[in-house]
Amino acid sequence: xxxxxxxxxxxxxxxxxxxxxxxxxxxxxxxxxxxxxxxxxxxxxxxxxxxxxxxxxxxxxxxxxxxxxxxxxxxxxxxxxxxxxxxxxxxxxxxxxxxxxxxxxxxxxxxxxxxxxxxxxxxxxxxxxxxxxxxxxxxxxxxxxxxxxxxxxxxxxxxxxxxxxxxxxxxxxxxxxxxxxxxxxxxxxxxxxxxxxxxxxxxxxxxxxxxxxxxxxxxxxxxxxxxxxxxxxxxxxxxxxxxxxxxxxxxxxxxxxxxxxxxxxxxxxxxxxxxxxxxxxxxxxxxxxxxxxxxxxxxxxxxxxxxxxxxxxxxxxxxxxxxxxxxxxxxxxxxxxxxxxxxxxxxxxxxxxxxxxxxxxxxxxxxxxxxxxxxxxxxxxxxxxxxxxxxxxxxxxxxxxxxxxxxxxxxxxxxxxxxxxxxxxxxxxxxxxxxxxxxxxxxxxxxxxxxxxxxxxxxxxxxxxxxxxxxxxxxxxxxxxxxxxxxxxxxxxxxxxxxxxxxxxxxxxxxxxxxxxxxxxxxxxxxxxxxxxxxxxxxxxxxxxxxxxxxxxxxxxxxxxxxxxxxxxxxxxxxxxxxxxxxxxxxxxxxxxxxxxxxxxxxxxxxxxxxxxxxxxxxxxxxxxxxxxxxxxxxxxxxxxxxxxxxxxxxxxxxxxxxxxxxxxxxxxxxxxxxxxxxxxxxxxxxxxxxxxxxxxxxxxxxxxxxxxxxxxxxxxxxxxxxxxxxxxxxxxxxxxxxxxxxxxxxxxxxxxxxxxx
Numbered sequence: 001x002x003x004x005x006x007x008x009x010x011x012x013x014x015x016x017x018x019x020x021x022x023x024x025x026x027x028x029x030x031x032x033x034x035x036x037x038x039x040x041x042x043x044x045x046x047x048x049x050x051x052x053x054x055x056x057x058x059x060x061x062x063x064x065x066x067x068x069x070x071x072x073x074x075x076x077x078x079x080x081x082x083x084x085x086x087x088x089x090x091x092x093x094x095x096x097x098x099x100x101x102x103x104x105x106x107x108x109x110x111x112x113x114x115x116x117x118x119x120x121x122x123x124x125x126x127x128x129x130x131x132x133x134x135x136x137x138x139x140x141x142x143x144x145x146x147x148x149x150x151x152x153x154x155x156x157x158x159x160x161x162x163x164x165x166x167x168x169x170x171x172x173x174x175x176x177x178x179x180x181x182x183x184x185x186x187x188x189x190x191x192x193x194x195x196x197x198x199x200x201x202x203x204x205x206x207x208x209x210x211x212x213x214x215x216x217x218x219x220x221x222x223x224x225x226x227x228x229x230x231x232x233x234x235x236x237x238x239x240x241x242x243x244x245x246x247x248x249x250x251x252x253x254x255x256x257x258x259x260x261x262x263x264x265x266x267x268x269x270x271x272x273x274x275x276x277x278x279x280x281x282x283x284x285x286x287x288x289x290x291x292x293x294x295x296x297x298x299x300x301x302x303x304x305x306x307x308x309x310x311x312x313x314x315x316x317x318x319x320x321x322x323x324x325x326x327x328x329x330x331x332x333x334x335x336x337x338x339x340x341x342x343x344x345x346x347x348x349x350x351x352x353x354x355x356x357x358x359x360x361x362x363x364x365x366x367x368x369x370x371x372x373x374x375x376x377x378x379x380x381x382x383x384x385x386x387x388x389x390x391x392x393x394x395x396x397x398x399x400x401x402x403x404x405x406x407x408x409x410x411x412x413x414x415x416x417x418x419x420x421x422x423x424x425x426x427x428x429x430x431x432x433x434x435x436x437x438x439x440x441x442x443x444x445x446x447x448x449x450x451x452x453x454x455x456x457x458x459x460x461x462x463x464x465x466x467x468x469x470x471x472x473x474x475x476x477x478x479x480x481x482x483x484x485x486x487x488x489x490x491x492x493x494x495x496x497x498x499x500x501x502x503x504x505x506x507x508x509x510x511x512x513x514x515x516x517x518x519x520x521x522x523x524x525x526x527x528x529x530x531x532x533x534x535x536x537x538x539x540x541x542x543x544x545x546x547x548x549x550x551x552x553x554x555x556x557x558x559x560x561x562x563x564x565x566x567x568x569x570x571x572x573x574x575x576x577x578x579x580x581x582x583x584x585x586x587x588x589x590x591x592x593x594x595x596x597x598x599x600x601x602x603x604x605x606x607x608x609x610x611x612x613x614x615x616x617x618x619x620x621x622x623x624x625x626x627x628x629x630x631x632x633x634x635x636x637x638x639x640x641x642x643x644x645x646x647x648x649x650x651x652x653x654x655x656x657x658x659x660x661x662x663x664x665x666x667x668x669x670x671x672x673x674x675x676x677x678x679x680x681x682x683x684x685x686x687x688x689x690x691x692x693x694x695x696x697x698x699x700x701x702x703x704x705x706x707x708x709x710x711x712x713x714x715x716x717x718x719x720x721x722x723x724x725x726x727x728x729x730x731x732x733x734x735x736x737x738x739x740x741x742x743x744x745x746x747x748x749x750x751x752x753x754x755x756x757x758x
Contacts, residue, residue, distance in 0.1 A: 005437050012434045015426060016319055019326035026329040031336035031412055033275045034284055037091040040100055041271035041583070044084045052265045054083040059264045061086055064103055073099075086267070094276065094573075097554045100269055109163065109258055110156035112212040113195060114222065118142045118150035143214060145222045146245075153212050157195050162188025164238075166258035168251035178251040180242040182258065189238035197234025199225045213242055220254065270580035276573060283715075287340040290710040294703035295321070295347050301698055302351060306358050307453030308445070309377075312435040313354040313428075320350045320420075320427035327419045336412030338646055341707060341715050345650065345722065346420025348703035352391065352657065353428030355695045356384040361454040363688065373440040373452045380454070381433055387664040388425065390609055391657035395421050397601050398653035402646055405594040413646045460691040471686060472679035475739035482624055482736045489631020496634045501641025502577055504591065506584030508552040510560060511575040512545045514568025520545070526563040532556065544574070552578070591645050598652050599623060606656070610663050614741055618659040621737035625655050625728045632724050633717075643718045651725030654700070658693060658733035665689050666741075678745045682738050697730050 032039050044052035044060055057080050064086065068076045077089040093099055141153045164185035170178050184192050195211060202208040204227055212222040221242045229235055246254065299314035306313065324343060328335060335343075361380025365371045399421065402414025439445055440452060449455035471478070502509040520537045523545060527535045536548040545568065547560055557576070565571035579587070599619050607615035626648055633640055665685040666678075673681060704726065708719035 005434070008430055008437075009434045012431050015323060015430070019319075019323045022326040022330050023322060026326075028325065028329045029332060029334050030284075031334045031339070032089055032091060032273070033337040034335065034340070035091060036094070036275050036281075037089065038093040038099065038275075039271075039273045040088045040090070040103060040269055041081070042086045042088065042103060042267040043270045043580075043583075044086070045266045045268060047265055050265050052084045054080070056264050057084050057086060060267065063263050064088065067103060068099075085270070094274060100272065103267070103269075109160035110214050111158035111192070111195060112141075112153035112156055112214065113198060114207050114210045114212050115140055115152040115154055116207050118152050143212070143217065143219050145212070145219045149207075151207065151210075151212055151219065151222065153214075156214075158184070158188055158191045160258065162186065162191060163258060164188075166242075166255040168246075168248070168255040170248070170251075178246040178248055180246070180251055180255050180258070182240050182242060184238040184240075189236075192238065192240065193234035193236050195234070196225050196229060196240075197232045200229040200234065201231040268580070269578070270583040272576070272578040274573070274576035276575070283337050283340065286711050286715075287337075287344060290703075290707045291321075291344045291347065293710060294344055294706035297702040297706065298348060298351055298699045301702060302354070302695070305453070305458070305695060308439060308451050309354075309358050309361075309436060309453045312439060313351070313358075313432055315435060316354065316427045316432040317347065317350060319431045320423050321347070323426060324416075324420050324423040327423060328416065331415075331419075333415045333419070334412055335416065337715065338643055338718070339412035339416040341711065341718055342413040342416035342646075342650075343420060344703060344707050344711075345700075346417060346424065348700035349395065349420065349654070349657075350424035350427060351699035352692075352696045353384075353388045353424055354432055355692050355699070356387055356661065357381050357428065357432070358454055359458075359689075359692045359695070360384040362457055362691075365449075365455055366457055371449075371455070373445065373449050373454055374437075376454055377436055377440055377452075381429070385429075387661045388428070390660040390664060392421050392425055394602060394605065394656035394660060395653035397605065398598060398649040401594050401598050401601070402649055405590045405597070413643075417650065458691050460694050469687070470680075470683050471734070472682045472738060472742045475679065475742045478735040478739045479743065482732070482739075485628055486624060489628040489634075492631040492635035496637065498630070498634055499637055499639050500588070501639040501644075502548060502579050502584070503642045504584055504588040504640070505550070506579050506581035507548060507550045508557065508579075509546060509548045509575070509577045510552075510557060510573060511540055512547075512561070512564050512568070512571040513574050514545060514564065514572075515570045516568055518545050518564065518568040522567055523547070523564060526567060527560060530556075530559045530563050532560065535560070545571075587642070591642075594645065594649065595626065598649055602652070602656050606660070606663075609660075610667060613744055614659075614663045614666070614737075616744065617737045617741035618656060618663070620740050621659060621732040622652055622655055624732050624736050625651055625725060628728050629721060629725050633721065638717050638720070643715070644721055647718050647721035647725065650722060651729055654726060655729030655732060657696075658729055659737045661689055661692060662686065662733055662738065663741075679742050682742055686734055686738065693730060693733075697726060700726055 042064075044057050046052040050056060061078050061080055065076075065078050068078065068088070068090070073090045073093060075091055077087070079087050081087050088103060090099055140155070142150050143153060144150050162184055164183045166180050166182045168178060168180055199209050199211055204224070210222045210224045212219050214220065223241075223243060225235070242254070295317060299310075299317060302310035302313050304310070324346065327333075333339075357377075357380045359380075360383045361373075361376045364379040364383065365373070365376035368376065396418055399414045399418035402417065403411055445451060517539075520539055523537045524535065527533075527537065527547065532549060532552075534549065538546050538548075540546040545564055547564070549556075552560070561571060561573060599622055602622060603615050603619040605615075606618050610618075629648060629651060630640070633644065638644075662682075662685055665688055666681055669681050669685055669688075670676075670678070701723070704719050704722045707715060708723065711719055
C-alpha cells in the first residue's frame with residue numbers, strides 16, 4: 001500500500017470512528033412534524049412609538065420565553081427569523097389555541113386612578129356633578145369594569161415594568177378564593193402607595209376610592225381601597241392583591257401574563273402548524289422502512305451489475321448513512337418529514353458517484369493493451385472526478401436555495417439533501433476507494449479480474465455499441481417532441497389551473513383520521529350547513545379527510561372537527577396548518593424567486609465550466625423539466641405546495657447531474673477529435689455515458705419507489721413528483737439539452753467550442 005492509499009485509509013477510519021461515536025452519543029433533534037406538537041410563527045408589528053426591528057424582536061423573544069417557561073412546555077424552542085418574525089416550537093402541545101392566545105397578547109398591565117363614572121361624573125370626579133368641557137378634562141380613558149359600569153380613568157401611573165412578580169394563590173380561610181398577589185419593585189412601591197393614598201381620601205362607595213387595574217385595555221379588577229387605609233398614607237410594603245372572582249385557571253393565566261411582562265410591540269400569528277403524535281410516529285416508521293427497503297434494493301442492484309465492486313459500494317452506502325446521520329446530529333440540525341425524505345433520496349443519489357467511477361473503470365479496462373483491475377480502477381477514479389464534482393455542486397446549489405428561500409419543514413429537506421451530497425462524496429471518493437484498493441490487490445482477485453465487475457463492458461454498453469445509433473442526426477425531431485410535451489403540459493396549466501396549497505394562498509388546512517371512511521360530498525354538505533360552504537374537502541389515505549378553507553377561526557375549526565367526527569364515527573386531528581395571507585403571498589413570491597435563481601445559478605455555473613453554449617442548452621432542458629412537472633400536477637389535480645417546490649428543485653439538481661455528466665464527456669471527446677462535428681461527438685458521448693445513466697436512474701427509482709409505496713401519505717405526492725422528474729430529467733438530458741446544443745452549434749453559436757477542464 002503506497003503513501004496516498006495509507007492516508008485515504010487513515011482518513012476513512014477516522015471519519016467512520018468519529019461518525020460512529022457521534023451517532024451513539026448525540027441524538028438527532030426531531031422536528032415537530034415527526035414528534036408531534038405545534039409550531040407558531042409570530043410577526044412583530046410596528047407602533048407609532050416603537051419600530052419592530054431586529055433589536056425589538058429580540059426583546060420580544062425574551063418576554064415570550066418567560067411566558068412559555070411558565071406554561072411548562074418541555075423543550076420549547078424560540079428563535080428569531082429575519083428581522084421581525086419569531087418561530088416558536090412547542091413539542092407535545094396539541095391544542096394551540098391557548099398557547100397562541102398567551103403568546104400573542106401584548107399584556108400591557110397598567111394601574112389607574114378612577115376619576116368617576118362616565119354616566120354622571122365631573123369636576124373632581126364626584127357623583128352627580130356636571131362634567132366639565134372636553135378642553136378642561138384631563139387626558140382620560142373610559143373602560144367598563146367587571147360589572148359593566150363605565151369608568152373614567154386617569155392616565156396610567158404604574159405599568160408592568162414596575163411589577164416584580166405575581167403569584168396565583170387560594171385563600172381558603174377568608175373565603176376570598178383565588179386571587180393574584182402582585183409585588184412591586186423600585187419606583188413602583190412608592191407609586192402604589194401614592195396611588196392608593198389619593199384614592200383613600202374619598203368616602204366609601206365613591207368610584208374615586210377605587211383603583212383600576214387594566215390588562216390590554218380591559219379592566220380586570222377595580223378594587224376599592226380598604227377603609228383602614230388612611231388618606232395620603234396609602235398601601236405600603238409594595239404588595240397588593242388582585243381579586244375578581246377568578247377560578248384557578250384564570251388566576252394562574254393572569255399571573256402568567258403579569259410575570260411574562262409586556263411585549264415591546266404587538267405580535268400577530270402568521271403561521272401555525274400542529275401535528276399529532278400518531279402521525280409523527282407513523283412518519284418515522286414509514287421513513288425508516290423506506291430507507292431500509294430502498295437501500296437494500298439499491299445495494300442488490302449494484303451488486304448484480306458491478307459484482308465485487310458493487311458489494312463494496314453497498315458497504316460504503318452503509319457508511320454513507322452513518323456519516324450523514326452523525327453530521328445531522330453534530331450540526332444540531334432538525335430532522336423534519338421532508339428532511340427524512342431527503343435522507344432517503346440521497347441514498348439513491350449517493351450511488352451515482354460510485355457508478356461514474358465503475359463505468360469509467362470499465363472503459364479504461366477495455367481500452368488498455370495490458371489491463372489490470374487496479375490500473376483501471378485508479379484511472380476510473382481520476383477520470384470520473386470532474387463529473388462527480390460538477391454534478392454534486394449543482395445539487396448543492398439546489399439544496400442551498402431550499403435552505404435560504406424556503407421555510408418550515410422544507411428548509412430541513414435542504415439541510416439533509418446538502419449533508420447527503422457531501423457525505424456521498426466522502427463515501428464514494430474515500431471509503432469506496434479504500435475498500436476497492438484493498439480488494440483489487442488481493443491475489444485471488446488479480447487472478448479472476450471478471451469477479452471485480454469492471455473487467456467486462458456490461459450488457460448496456462455491449463448492446464449500444466453493436467448498433468452505434470446516430471441520435472443527433474435528427475436533433476430537430478427530438479426538439480419537436482420536447483415542444484409537443486411542453487404544449488401538453490402548458491395546456492394542463494391553462495385548462496385545469498394550479499391547485500396552490502395553503503402555503504402559497506394563505507388559509508387553513510386540517511387533516512383528520514376517521515374511524516370509518518367519509519364521503520367527501522357528505523362532508524361538504526355538512527360543512528356548508530355549519531356555515532362553511534366554500535370549504536375544499538378531499539379524501540386523505542384509507543380513512544382520512546382533509547379540509548381546506550381560505551380563512552378559519554379556532555371556533556370554526558372546532559365546528560369542522562365536530563362535523564367530520566359525526567360523519568366518521570370520531571375524528572382524530574392529524575395535522576392543522578394555518579398560513580396568514582401576507583405570509584402566503586411572500587412564500588409564493590419566494591417560490592418563484594427560488595426557481596428563477598435556480599435556473600440562473602445553474603446557467604452561470606455551467607457557463608463557467610462548459611461555456612455558454614452548453615450552459616444555455618442545460619438550462620433550456622431544466623425549464624423544460626419544470627414546466628412538464630408542473631403540467632403533470634395540473635392535469636392530475638395535485639396540490640402545488642412547499643413540498644412540491646422541494647421536489648422541483650431536487651429534480652432541477654438531478655437533471656443538471658445528467659447534463660453535466662454528458663457535457664463532461666463531450667468536452668473530453670471534443671478535445672480528442674477536434675475535426676469531428678459536434679453531432680457525432682454528442683452521439684459518442686451519449687453511448688459512452690448511457691450505462692451510467694441507466695444504472696444511476698435505476699438506483700434512484702428504486703429508492704424513490706420505496707418512498708412512494710412505504711412513505712407516509714404526506715410524502716406520496718413528493719415521491720410522485722420525483723418519479724416524474726427522474727423520467728423527464730433523464731429524457732431531457734439526451735433529447736433536449738443535447739439537441740439544443742447541436743442546433744445552436746450549427747447556427748454558429750458555438751464556434752468557440754467547449755474548453756477543457758481546469
